[in-house]
Amino acid sequence: MARPREFDRAEALTQAMHLFWQQGYERTTLKDLTVAMGISAPSLYNAFGDKKALYEEAVALYLTTPAVVVPQAVGEATARDVVATIFDVAVREYCSTEHPPGCFVISDPLLDEYRREGLQAIRARLERAKEEGDLPVDADVEALTDYVDVVLRGLSSRARDGADAETLRAVAEVAISAWPAGRRGARRR
Incomplete structure (x- = not known):
């Protein structure tokens, strides 16, 4: 008869997520994981498989x-609102005390597929905005997408280095103030 688990699997997984978020996959050892999760190596393997599966x-x-x-932002009414929401959520989340600072996806080199997916979602939304006249006809959607990406990476990096939400919010406000205007009457944030 198998012994029942003596730990909360969901809590252990959250602790593992936070450790990977802080250190990345490569720098996180099995010992780091077992200590953070409060479980033994055999329990980790039994509950989650190997490090890669975890x-x-x-x-x-x-x-x-x-x-x-x-995903929290791409449904906004205007491109400016999309970008402002992206920056607002980033500031809130990158400085949250509920988890490690910064962005897990931005900070771990192994998550490049998810970074590409995020950029594609931003690019597609900005292309739509350009087609709808919400961005100037001469707007360079690739450059604007890269701009949002660079600002997000900078916000994440600064948060990981200890910058507070007030500091990041000031940067985000400067970044959004540089956003190109669309047609007249487009809703501005």
């Missing part, structure tokens, strides 16, 4: 959290 499950958990910035 990492994949931790990433899947992360993708269900409010810390994932882009």
Whole structure:
């Protein structure tokens, strides 16, 4: 008869996610994980499989959290509102005390696929904005997408280095003030 688990699997997974978020996959050791999760190596293997499987499950958990910035914003009415919301959510989440600072996806090199997906979602939304006249006809959607990406990476990096929400919010306000105006009457934030 198998012994029942003596730990909360969901809590252990959250701890693993936070550790991967802080250190990345490569720098996180099995010992780091067992200490953070409060379980033995055999328990980790029995509950989650190997380190790679645990990492994949931790990433899947992360993708269900409010810390994932882009999906919360792409439905906004105007391109400016999309970008302002992206920056607002980023500032809130990158400085949250509920999890490690910064962005998990931005900070771990292994998550490049998710970074590309986020950029594609932003690019597609900005293309739509340009087609609808919400961005100037000569707007360079690739450059604007890269602009949002660079600002997000900078906000994440600064948060990881200890910058507070007030500092990041000031940067986000400067970044959004540089956003190109669309047609007259477009809603501005």
